[in-house]
Amino acid sequence: MGKETVNERAGLLKKYIEIRELTEVICLPLEIEDYVIQPIVDVSPPKWHLGHTTWFFETLLLQRYSPTYRPYHSLFSFLFNSYYESLGTQVERSRRGHLSRPTVKETYIYRSSIDRQMHDVIEDIAEEHWSDFSGLVALGLQHEQQHQELLLTDIKFILAGNPLRPVYRRGADPTISVETADPLPSEIGYVTVPAGMYEIGFRGEGFCYDNEQPVHHVYVKDFLLRDCLVTNAEYLKFMADGGYRNFRYWLSDGWELVQKEGWGAPLYWLKIDGVWCEFTLSGLRPMVQEAPVCHVSCFEADAFAKWAGKRLPTEVEWEVAAYFSGAQATEGNFLDNAAHHPVPLGNQRTKNAQLSQMFGDVWEWTASAYLPYPGYRAAEGALGEYNGKFMMNQMVLRGGSCVTPRDHIRISYRNYFQPEKRWQFTGIRLADDT
Amino acid sequence: MGKETVNERAGLLKKYIEIRELTEVICLPLEIEDYVIQPIVDVSPPKWHLGHTTWFFETLLLQRYSPTYRPYHSLFSFLFNSYYESLGTQVERSRRGHLSRPTVKETYIYRSSIDRQMHDVIEDIAEEHWSDFSGLVALGLQHEQQHQELLLTDIKFILAGNPLRPVYRRGADPTISVETADPLPSEIGYVTVPAGMYEIGFRGEGFCYDNEQPVHHVYVKDFLLRDCLVTNAEYLKFMADGGYRNFRYWLSDGWELVQKEGWGAPLYWLKIDGVWCEFTLSGLRPMVQEAPVCHVSCFEADAFAKWAGKRLPTEVEWEVAAYFSGAQATEGNFLDNAAHHPVPLGNQRTKNAQLSQMFGDVWEWTASAYLPYPGYRAAEGALGEYNGKFMMNQMVLRGGSCVTPRDHIRISYRNYFQPEKRWQFTGIRLADDT
């Protein structure tokens, strides 16, 4: 084994350990009881996340590459498979919260057992398998990071639905006082992107998901993209103007949801004694007007945009503008900041780019359906089920959020959810025609 | 305080402590995770049972009789009220399993805090309130015992639905071997009860629920009541004869359920490699053919009876026959036996009565709808919601089960469930016309 290889292995092992540990750190503030429940079908019990990410390594890595592999438990594949039909049957999604066993402790033991075996294989695997193997480990770690975000998102929902309003973690005080006279960013601007042929898709080195490729050309008309996110203060104006009561702003399916679900504000908003409050991972607190609006569905984002006389950007526009403005995916309010909530722009405008808040804070709904890029082919086998089979009835979101790990996001990263979902950290950036 | 009073108080305190402790003993084998989930709406999380029974004492006793009473927590009434509209709003029943807090530990602390206060009040309450107070405590303890049964019933469902098939408590081996040539009771007989005017309803001293009164006269035709319960072996014959596939045996609503739910055997039955097994609180084990059939709905009990050319007894017949035969409610396989499962009759025929297995083992479905006795009036206030408001679309069950505390059951005791329910320990006794 050459020195280079040794270093590479050490690097991967370090990263493996760091990322796997972070998942457990995220769960530290939880009570055992918090790990088990599933209040809506979208929200998985934290225990399930812990087991599922571990199963991913057991099934896709150890089973293939460990010479001494034996299934950890004959039923864990059934219990912790999410949706990989090619890897066997799985517990019905809606029943994840019906299972009190394995216990949380047993699930942690499962994790550490698999981790020990992973350590060994990372160190000992034959050189000839290294390339395939390390590529798959990288995927497993990206997968783990996605579940780190989901864990915090689901924990928030689990706690928010409890009348006791438990706090996940006492947070820093909001950085900008609630009484600020004008809660809007001092200067809202729009960046003009000229028409032309652009290239989008992942073109760097390192990891990307299959859905970010192939790189391909697109022709884009000139357009405007707003240089900051929509704030709570602006959203309150929409509400005050009867936004939720006027069908004119709404897509047909969205209007139906407004009636049926009684939507009248973003998820987690609560008016207490005349004061709008927000439930956050730091508990219930008065709304920070300057902060980006969060936990809105794509229908709400679209209605807000129509009310404002604007529109949502397409994902192509978003990506083109990001490149055009020189935005860097490393700048932003991410999981690493531990705010766990979008923060006001304040004086934090991005230094070297015209567009601020493009990364972190909130996932930005786009006007693009989640569909394959021209020339896209899903991978063979289980990995082919990772992204491709969800390309219907979902909308693309861009830019990551305040619970996305910083090194997980990319300019070409395509997240996707059904347009009615609100429990993710999702917000609004406006676009316009020139 | 006279000596008599002192003794009476000491007696009640002792009973209070014993019964409240038993509830916790029942939960001892549980993992924290088991306390939290609600796989179907009928099944409450064990944590909720612990809180609810405590809330009962807090709200109906301490709030009225403790001079120093202050609410333990402003939201616990909302969280732990079951269905008492007169005591305020309550968490929607289907959402009991969506609440991870208060934690199990916090719930136990709630219990012990309320218990300490209850001890004080039992000892110190003014003589003039003693009669009302001690009557209500008695009711609270009966209520607690009902939830002891429900706890075990719900725990069974929670564990049974888990593919890991967790064991609540390793049980004694089944007392009668599976290979017994003839698994039917050696002599099945029917007791003939002559026609006549009888009196039914609670007429003793001590506690009874309001629905067991008033005592009243009924005229009953002569009838036959089988002297033992229907066994698994007999039920298997019904199944082998196509009982679940022949509409002729079924009430219309039952036949619809058979189709819709795919019923083909009692709940918790599982055929493994050609062998019928049963999930019990001691885990999955081969069926004991001589044991009473358990976990059947009223529709199944009725269909079995039709198939056998018999019928279910009315609750009046059941009670009349119990008196007539001299059956004692203290004899039987109860919670106190810790079998947690119905047991074969074997040589355990009741000594001094012609009817065996009338008490314990399984609740016996009757052909009677749960309706008020002539002259019944529900109590005023919250207690009036205890029984009376459920008198529609439910059927009466009699005799208690293997998870009923021995000193909770009475000959006049009326249990009731919707005819489609199967998760209770419910079985079959046949009757016939002469």
Place this chain on the structure above:
Amino acid sequence: MGKETVNERAGLLKKYIEIRELTEVICLPLEIEDYVIQPIVDVSPPKWHLGHTTWFFETLLLQRYSPTYRPYHSLFSFLFNSYYESLGTQVERSRRGHLSRPTVKETYIYRSSIDRQMHDVIEDIAEEHWSDFSGLVALGLQHEQQHQELLLTDIKFILAGNPLRPVYRRGADPTISVETADPLPSEIGYVTVPAGMYEIGFRGEGFCYDNEQPVHHVYVKDFLLRDCLVTNAEYLKFMADGGYRNFRYWLSDGWELVQKEGWGAPLYWLKIDGVWCEFTLSGLRPMVQEAPVCHVSCFEADAFAKWAGKRLPTEVEWEVAAYFSGAQATEGNFLDNAAHHPVPLGNQRTKNAQLSQMFGDVWEWTASAYLPYPGYRAAEGALGEYNGKFMMNQMVLRGGSCVTPRDHIRISYRNYFQPEKRWQFTGIRLADDT
């Protein structure tokens, strides 16, 4: 063939023709379109009623007794069987309104074809089969009469749900003006029935359903039965007193329905410009306060009784009181009166009985679940499915209604519906303990 036989046959033929014609007369005011739809699963399209009653004669009479019988159409048994599993499969009940064919005209042709054949068989069947045959024809005619009532009930629902509020038949003006000062019957009284052993069940000659037998003894405590029905005026007082908003009056399942369905008045009540109106088969018209309240569920009847400090009678009490008071089933406001709506008592008090309005006007909800009488055995074959298999989760109603044919009702007649149903002509009579 003796003269007696000839007369008997002529009599049956005459009755057959009369009753079958009445069904068609009932449908005369309908438009073709009214025959086809099924706005809720309970309400069958009138076309289906016409076909189903005909199918009954084809299948149970012609198929058995006509020497030249050939099925009219290979699919009509599937299309027009209601719920007789022993007579083959059937269109799912909820899909009856999905079938535009056979057309109404074709259905009438089906009727007349079967009728012609029935005429022939009534005249020509061999003497030896006469007894069985004529018994079955009688049953078929009773069945036809039940569907005459259902036709009008369903037609009312079909028209009432239409915003155009079509009129079935212009009616006579309400006999008592709306402005009457005191809309309550001048003297409301209660008849006292003494305790004792009584006999109930059908004991006359002629036809009865199997569920009215066997005749059997019952012991009844002394009780009071009100001598007239509850009026709209009284029901309005219940409403004005917050009856629909106070859980104390309601059974648990009823209270849930009040919330879920938004019940706030009987079905078909509508407040227009501050005036309570009722949709009737003669169209929408101002409420007649003195008329019996109609179209209430058993839950509403029970809640009203609790509010009034009374209770509903059991079916045993109802039948005993009817005999005791000498009420005659032939007196009352029936289909034959063509009012198609309950009418105020006014001066129409029954002459020779203390109890008025016992028959006709509205079916009276009782406090009795629909269960078999002691010794009841369902008939063999298809007829056994007529009544017996519905003996679960339904409540007994007594006395017939304003759309029941006069010669269809009997003192021992047991009608039954689920307690939440409101589209039948159902009302309230109160009882009380002495």
Place this chain on the structure above:
Amino acid sequence: MGKETVNERAGLLKKYIEIRELTEVICLPLEIEDYVIQPIVDVSPPKWHLGHTTWFFETLLLQRYSPTYRPYHSLFSFLFNSYYESLGTQVERSRRGHLSRPTVKETYIYRSSIDRQMHDVIEDIAEEHWSDFSGLVALGLQHEQQHQELLLTDIKFILAGNPLRPVYRRGADPTISVETADPLPSEIGYVTVPAGMYEIGFRGEGFCYDNEQPVHHVYVKDFLLRDCLVTNAEYLKFMADGGYRNFRYWLSDGWELVQKEGWGAPLYWLKIDGVWCEFTLSGLRPMVQEAPVCHVSCFEADAFAKWAGKRLPTEVEWEVAAYFSGAQATEGNFLDNAAHHPVPLGNQRTKNAQLSQMFGDVWEWTASAYLPYPGYRAAEGALGEYNGKFMMNQMVLRGGSCVTPRDHIRISYRNYFQPEKRWQFTGIRLADDT
């Protein structure tokens, strides 16, 4: 009024009369009963279509432009509005089949009354309003044509669900015998379209919907488009190869539907005695293997494509290829042919274009979500609700079908339905990367 104007008015009047009459001609074969029912929520009663298209002219034309306008009936706007929130409330969509009135006859009278008034206004409207008015009439006629297609689509569903399998119209015999040895088109080819910048969207004169605009540039990679539709024979191979049982071919939501709905063949396919038959508007008949497969969902189209190693074209590719190949929207099997069913290609290859069957026969599912074109702005007022508010969770279909009027379709025409719908005449054209 100049001569030109006179001619223009005469032309519009002629067209108005022709199109409105065709709607009634389509309904000629119906029985009254067929007009009324709504077996699933997607399928509107034909009576409703007749009323709704008339309401469109009444509300959008007469109400604005007729000096003598008075509402025909105060409730018809409520009864016949589909989804135009700006034009008032409307009958809940799922309740259209609950309304027997107005009768079919009354609905026809409504039509002719509105038509007479429309004739007058077309002839007499002031010159200054002519331009706006005639544009709106054109829209109303396009709307009418859309409902002509929907009428036939819905009639097919209504008849198909009836066990009597009624025939709408006896059709010509299938033109190609069923026994043909090789049912595939003799030469299946793919047309190669070179990469480049193209322009799509409506750019002609005459009518188009707002969603076909603005014309805009798109860059397209080179791609292949199949020169004919997928046939029943090919689809049968997919089925025989286990296409409906292999998750690998399916999008996640599609696979769920396959399980839940039990999909195993296109809608209206039925295997009778081992022979695949299809229900058509000419009744049930043996499948014509060479005919294009029809009544598949987008999920099935996509799964078929994946199985075949191809993919669906995007709407951009479809439109570009159509222009590129010189396909004419006037050639094809349309409503005007009165086949009412897709027909085999046979020797009917399009003369002057490489691509056959691009228009007519079946709507071709594309891989494109239905979204606004760059720069799209919905119209003001009610017309803005025509297309724009449905731009979510629907997929674009192109090319028209055998029940589309020939002069209704255009190369730029965008139809759209949810991807799970199967009751439309929808089929498959394959594409591929080069």
